[in-house]
Every structure is written in C-alpha cells, then in structure tokens.
Amino acid sequence: MTKSVLQMQTPDEAEIIFYEAFMHGDIDVMAALWADDNVICVHPGSGVISGYESVMRSWQHILEGSAHMDIRYRVENKMVTDELAVHVVIEEMLNINSVIAVVVATNIYKKFENGWLIAEHHGSVVNTEQKSETLQ
Amino acid sequence: MTKSVLQMQTPDEAEIIFYEAFMHGDIDVMAALWADDNVICVHPGSGVISGYESVMRSWQHILEGSAHMDIRYRVENKMVTDELAVHVVIEEMLNINSVIAVVVATNIYKKFENGWLIAEHHGSVVNTEQKSETLQ
Numbered sequence: 001m002t003k004s005v006l007q008m009q010t011p012d013e014a015e016i017i018f019y020e021a022f023m024h025g026d027i028d029v030m031a032a033l034w035a036d037d038n039v040i041c042v043h044p045g046s047g048v049i050s051g052y053e054s055v056m057r058s059w060q061h062i063l064e065g066s067a068h069m070d071i072r073y074r075v076e077n078k079m080v081t082d083e084l085a086v087h088v089v090i091e092e093m094l095n096i097n098s099v100i101a102v103v104v105a106t107n108i109y110k111k112f113e114n115g116w117l118i119a120e121h122h123g124s125v126v127n128t129e130q131k132s133e134t135l136q
Numbered sequence: 137m138t139k140s141v142l143q144m145q146t147p148d149e150a151e152i153i154f155y156e157a158f159m160h161g162d163i164d165v166m167a168a169l170w171a172d173d174n175v176i177c178v179h180p181g182s183g184v185i186s187g188y189e190s191v192m193r194s195w196q197h198i199l200e201g202s203a204h205m206d207i208r209y210r211v212e213n214k215m216v217t218d219e220l221a222v223h224v225v226i227e228e229m230l231n232i233n234s235v236i237a238v239v240v241a242t243n244i245y246k247k248f249e250n251g252w253l254i255a256e257h258h259g260s261v262v263n264t265e266q267k268s269e270t271l272q
Binding site: 076088106120 | 182184186217224242246256258261262263
C-alpha cells in the first residue's frame with residue numbers, strides 16, 4: 001500500500017476526512033490519515049491493534065465490508081494542546097436511515113511537521129438497552 | 137463528596153493509584169484522581185459520561201458493586217507530551233484468579249500546576265471469542 005501525503009492543518013480537518021474515508025470505504029485516504037509510528041486502534045470488541053501495518057489491515061477488512069456505510073457523528077468533547085488533540089465522538093451507524101449501532105470513539109491526533117495525523121482510534125459500542133449513565 | 141488533594145508527579149503515578157482505588161473500591165481516592173473540569177468517562181457498554189459529578193456518580197455505582205475486585209493490568213502503549221499523556225492499558229478482571237473479562241482502556245492524563253490528573257477513561261470489553269486482530 002503506497003501512503004500518499006495529506007497535510008491537515010487542524011485535528012478537525014483530519015477528523016472530517018477520517019469519517020469521509022470511513023463512509024466511502026476509501027482505504028487510500030485512510031492510509032494517508034494515520035501517523036507512521038506508534039499508532040493504536042481499538043475497534044468495537046477488538047483488542048489493541050498496534051503498528052501502522054496492522055492498523056491498516058484492520059481498516060482494509062472493515063472498509064471492504066462496509067462500503068457506502070452511512071455514519072452520522074457529532075463531537076462530544078475536545079481536549080487540544082499544541083501537540084495532541086483528543087476528541088470524543090458519538091458515531092451512529094446507519095442503514096437506510098435507521099441507526100443500527102451507536103459507537104463512542106476516542107480519536108487522538110498528533111501534530112507533525114506537516115500537520116495533524118491520527119495516532120489512535122478507540123471505538124466501543126454503546127449498549128443502547130442500558131440507558132443509565134452510571135452502568136458499568 | 138469532599139475532594140481531597142493528590143499531587144501526582146507523573147501519569148504513571150496517577151495510573152497506579154487509579155487501579156489501586158479501582159481494586160480497593162476507594163471512592164475518595166478515585167474522586168481525588170480526576171480533574172475538576174472537562175472530564176469524560178466511557179465504561180464498557182456505556183455512552184459518554186461528561187462532567188466531574190456524573191463521572192463520580194458512575195464510579196460510585198461501580199465501586200459499590202465491585203469492592204475487592206482484582207484487576208491485573210499492563211500498559212500497552214504510551215504517548216506523552218508536556219501537557220497530556222495517553223496510555224492504552226489491558227485490564228484483566230479477575231474472580232478468584234480466573235479472568236472474567238478483558239477490557240481495553242484508553243486513559244488520558246492532563247498536567248496541572250499541582251501535578252497530573254485523570255481527564256478521560258474509555259474502557260471497552262474485548263470480545264475474546266473473536267481472536268482475529270482485524271475484526272470490527
């Protein structure tokens with residue numbers, strides 16, 4: 001997989017492109033969004049996936065199975081410093097306008113010389129049958 | 137709930153105290169570990185819990201139900217800058233030495249004048265029946 005170069009000036013810009021690539025099943029853009037080293041991905045239910053090549057294989061697997069996935073998302077929280085940004089995002093996975101799953105993601109962006117890249121994505125399914133905010 | 141003061145000089149120190157408080161069901165120590173503002177917690181299966189009071193209520197609920205919970209944990213990855221630290225931790229929840237659940241946590245620590253405090257904890261259960269690293 002050849003990694004093309006994206007220069008993203010803000011974490012917000014990287015995040016918008018991330019969800020576009022996710023929805024459009026675009027593995028080349030996904031590959032360009034991630035940092036080269038020290039990357040981590042946790043998909044809903046998965047363990048820790050470490051390292052660029054393993055993380056990309058996981059996304060290739062997901063994107064091949066979910067081309068044209070519709071995702072409605074909103075950013076719930078941001079912590080931003082000069083070097084790192086942490087966004088908490090609610091993702092609603094849609095199938096013909098019905099929500100089939102709600103996922104909470106912690107997305108972590110890191111600043112490099114050429115701009116911001118994704119360093120970590122941790123997604124977990126919200127158990128929508130448990131409405132209380134205090135459930136473990 | 138009165139918040140006592142802990143001065144933790146490193147994210148590692150905060151993390152050790154966090155897991156001790158979790159295991160011992162110590163809500164006072166847990167309360168002292170978290171930052172006052174802009175905190176986020178996602179427990180396995182839960183949605184986003186925002187704000188200090190709501191996060192503490194969720195921990196009170198969990199700790200009341202899990203006093204003397206044994207947790208074996210290891211830090212899988214660290215990203216540390218002057219202001220923020222992101223640790224990815226594998227937590228094995230034990231009952232009489234048997235692993236009853238494996239959780240991946242992203243723990244985020246923020247540096248304040250008096251030391252490091254927890255700003256976010258995002259935990260998700262690893263589906264141990266799905267062994268492939270590429271599963272969504």
